[in-house]
Amino acid sequence: MRYHIISDNNFFLLGASALLTESLGLRAVVYTSYIWSEKIDFYKILKQKRSNKIILYVNNIAFRRKILNAVAVKGGSVLILSSRKTYKKNFKDIIMDGTISANAAIVVIPSKTCVNSFVHYAKNFTLNGRYHKPSHVELDVIKKLCHGDNISALSERLGKPCKAIYGIKNTVLERTSGVTGVHGLLLCRDIFGV
Structure with a gap:
């Protein structure tokens, strides 16, 4: 399995890549991309580092939107870590999956989830889950x-x-x-x- 971790937080990149490498071992290839400027070509980054699972933790909303637009074109599964304080109080495991195109899937979880849950979601989120397609x-x-x-x-x-x-x-x-x-x-x- 190939993972691509994209973030504007270098500490998260280092920690998440070490965690996935340690927990998944040789079964996983982990790429990382540090986002620091809007001039970065997200399509080129996704094309160079071919992966079927993208983990996205970006605080800049404009970066997130550009990355998701690039994923909609390329396809794949995206795990978005979002700020926990914006969640409802009754957050369960995964709230809901969404789709941005027919060949891309998104799962949203809180950014301050425990290590075991993060590894579980990273292993198990795929295109084959249940998806809510709004009317x-x-x-x-x-x-x-x-x-x-x-x-x-x-x-x-x-x-x-x-x-x-x-x-x-x-x-x-x-x-x-x-x-x-x-x-x-x-x-x-x-x-x-x-």
């Missing part, structure tokens, strides 16, 4: 909220009550990433490419 209306609501529309204007435009729009938004956020607030909307935007 056209759900994608439309997420897209418009990400572009700055407010709930009341959106409810008037779609002819639905505000409570229904809140319900759609919360359902998509819960199924996709389990992340709340603006961070959750931006993560859904990146995952579904809207």
Whole structure:
């Protein structure tokens, strides 16, 4: 199995690569890429280091979006580590898997997960999991909220009550990433490419 760890945190890169190499042994090849500038060609990085599993821990939202766009073109599985403070209090194991294209899959877990859980997710996340594909209306609501529309204007435009729009938004956020607030909307935007 080939892993590619991409991060803007060099300490995470060193620790995660050592952990995977130690726990998986000779069965795994681990590549690392340190992201420090927006001028980096993510398509070229993914092409050079051919891997079928990408572990992504990036604090910069713009970097994350560019990397996920490159993965959508190339294909593969992505394990995103996201800030734990943005998760709901009742976080279970994996909240939900999402897809950004037919040949790419995404799993989101908290960044402050224990070592054993991290290794478990790194070994077991694949394209063959269960995936939530949002409906056209759900994608439309997420897209418009990400572009700055407010709930009341959106409810008037779609002819639905505000409570229904809140319900759609919360359902998509819960199924996709389990992340709340603006961070959750931006993560859904990146995952579904809207």
